[in-house]
Amino acid sequence: MPFRRFKPRQQLRRGALASLVFVLILLLGAAIIGWQTVREMRSDIHARLSHARDMFDRTLDNAHQAAMAVKPLLGQPCADAKQMLRRQVATVPDVRSVNLTLGKRIYCTSLYGEYDQDYDPSGYVQGQLDLLPGNPVTPDRALIVYRSLGEGGSVLVSVDGYYLHNTLRLMSRETPMAFQVGQRWMGSLGGVQDGAPRLEGDRFGIISQRYAYHLSSHITPRQYWLRAWNYSNGSMALYTLLALLAGGVTFWITGRPVSPEQELARALSKGEFIPYLQPVMDGEGHCAGCEVLMRWQHPQQGMIPPDRFIPMAEASGLIIPMTGELMRQVRQRFAPKAHLLPAGFHFGFNICARHCQDLSLVDDCRAFLEAFKDNPVKLVLELTERELIEVTAVTDRLFAELHDLGVFIAIDDFGTGHSSLTYLQKFQVDFLKIDQSFVAMIGSDALSCHIVDNVIDLATRLGLMIVAEGVENRLQADYLKARSVDYLQGYLFSRPLPMGEFEQTLPSLLPAQTPVRIA
Ligand code: C2E
Ligand code: CA
Numbered sequence: 001m002p003f004r005r006f007k008p009r010q011q012l013r014r015g016a017l018a019s020l021v022f023v024l025i026l027l028l029g030a031a032i033i034g035w036q037t038v039r040e041m042r043s044d045i046h047a048r049l050s051h052a053r054d055m056f057d058r059t060l061d062n063a064h065q066a067a068m069a070v071k072p073l074l075g076q077p078c079a080d081a082k083q084m085l086r087r088q089v090a091t092v093p094d095v096r097s098v099n100l101t102l103g104k105r106i107y108c109t110s111l112y113g114e115y116d117q118d119y120d121p122s123g124y125v126q127g128q129l130d131l132l133p134g135n136p137v138t139p140d141r142a143l144i145v146y147r148s149l150g151e152g153g154s155v156l157v158s159v160d161g162y163y164l165h166n167t168l169r170l171m172s173r174e175t176p177m178a179f180q181v182g183q184r185w186m187g188s189l190g191g192v193q194d195g196a197p198r199l200e201g202d203r204f205g206i207i208s209q210r211y212a213y214h215l216s217s218h219i220t221p222r223q224y225w226l227r228a229w230n231y232s233n234g235s236m237a238l239y240t241l242l243a244l245l246a247g248g249v250t251f252w253i254t255g256r257p258v259s260p261e262q263e264l265a266r267a268l269s270k271g272e273f274i275p276y277l278q279p280v281m282d283g284e285g286h287c288a289g290c291e292v293l294m295r296w297q298h299p300q301q302g303m304i305p306p307d308r309f310i311p312m313a314e315a316s317g318l319i320i321p322m323t324g325e326l327m328r329q330v331r332q333r334f335a336p337k338a339h340l341l342p343a344g345f346h347f348g349f350n351i352c353a354r355h356c357q358d359l360s361l362v363d364d365c366r367a368f369l370e371a372f373k374d375n376p377v378k379l380v381l382e383l384t385e386r387e388l389i390e391v392t393a394v395t396d397r398l399f400a401e402l403h404d405l406g407v408f409i410a411i412d413d414f415g416t417g418h419s420s421l422t423y424l425q426k427f428q429v430d431f432l433k434i435d436q437s438f439v440a441m442i443g444s445d446a447l448s449c450h451i452v453d454n455v456i457d458l459a460t461r462l463g464l465m466i467v468a469e470g471v472e473n474r475l476q477a478d479y480l481k482a483r484s485v486d487y488l489q490g491y492l493f494s495r496p497l498p499m500g501e502f503e504q505t506l507p508s509l510l511p512a513q514t515p516v517r518i519a
């Protein structure tokens with residue numbers, strides 16, 4: 001039984017497959033880490049934006065509260081109002097100054113009291129909010145001004161940019177956040193700039209529902225990479241380990257010796273079992289039929305003879321589909337050319353004892369004969385005498401049905417076993433095939449010849465057709481013919497041949513006048 005041996009090319013293929021599994025798992029691990037990183041960073045940025053908005057809204061709520069407190073003083077003389085303005089600065093968190101305006105002029109401030117300076121209401125986004133890089137008092141210190149409209153004027157509450165800057169810095173981490181009011185923005189570094197921040201990669205933003213500002217942030221591919229690189233070393237090591245393990249297991253599995261059954265089943269599915277045909281000659285020396293012998297055309301080990309795999313095929317039960325396959329190949333090849341075969345041509349198939357317990361054999365035989373129904377042939381099943389067939393209800397039915405179909409039964413290797421007369425009758429045997437070990441004795445010492453004569457004599461007295469197998473020389477052929485052996489088979493006439501060669505050889509084995517040309 002041929003087991004698996006690996007050639008360098010197969011080893012290479014195993015290695016390539018294992019490496020592929022390794023790389024695939026590594027890629028899968030990297031993809032999972034990438035996906036997790038993206039998901040985490042996005043959800044993190046959303047959380048930070050919403051947290052920052054809450055903090056900014058709270059600061060502006062304070063400004064709003066201060067504005068509400070002083071709004072009733074609008075229009076009153078500054079001398080009466082300034083005390084209240086200063087109280088707001090002192091008591092309300094985050095508030096730096098509170099000013100009152102009438103028309104386009106600031107007339108009262110918490111810092112100076114009485115005041116008189118122009119201001120531009122159009123600079124306020126939605127009339128409510130302005131972001132300034134500084135003011136005349138602190139020109140380099142950013143501030144945000146909240147404006148609340150009142151009777152004939154407005155209240156302006158300024159909040160120190162320091163609060164904004166601090167919150168932005170706290171919330172930015174590896175992805176910087178920007179606070180945008182109209183056409184000005186402040187980043188985590190604190191300065192106020194015109195326009196909008198440059199956002200690369202994935203952009204994120206959140207708008208305040210109450211005040212005229214929005215926050216934005218972004219994640220560049222590099223930031224994704226950096227995060228994945230810094231935080232996923234542990235997971236990547238785990239995936240690498242897993243990939244190594246899977247690659248190793250793949251290498252091992254593909255290198256595991258396959259069981260003989262598996263190897264046979266594989267070969268069957270690949271159509272590697274093929275028939276060889278050996279001519280069987282009649283008394284006149286013409287081909288009267290053939291015996292079909294199985295060969296295994298192994299892709300690596302070449303042609304394998306049956307004694308190396310038939311015993312295992314029998315033991316595993318695979319011999320049944322294998323024989324069915326052999327019958328199918330022969331009928332497909334010869335049925336279309338059957339009109340060119342000599343009348344009564346017979347095809348002999350070897351059947352093991354186990355196969356006789358399976359009724360599917362009847363279907364295979366029916367299909368075979370059916371294929372030749374226009375030009376009938378004889379189908380012979382050769383049952384070896386070495387294995388006695390156990391008589392069961394199945395065998396009774398099987399042989400009755402085979403008989404009805406007109407299938408012939410031959411006892412193979414006759415003389416080597418112990419088939420009794422009742423045994424031969426039970427299976428309604430038509431042919432006896434005298435084993436080649438007896439034929440080989442012909443021409444040797446007197447005792448051996450005596451044994452051969454006895455076997456032939458026994459076969460003759462059973463009144464069945466006799467085939468002698470293993471005929472290798474003229475002496476043996478003449479000896480057997482002189483004793484009225486009906487058919488001869490052996491290397492003297494031909495070795496078993498592949499179907500194509502058998503077709504080509506057949507005309508030379510037939511009487512000259514037979515109009516056969518099937519090749
Ligand atoms: P077998 O049924 O007795 O088949 C005859 C064997 O003798 C064949 O060997 C054949 O090639 C060989 N042979 C034919 N003429 C000569 C000759 O002149 N001299 C010598 N020395 N040998 C000759 P092969 O093909 O190797 O088959 C061996 C055995 O394997 C067969 O013995 C048969 O028992 C089994 N076998 C072959 N094909 C099948 C099959 O399809 N099914 C089953 N169940 N068994 C098979
Ligand atoms: Ca045989």
Ligand code: CA
Pocket residue numbers: 412413435436469
């Ligand atoms: Ca034999």
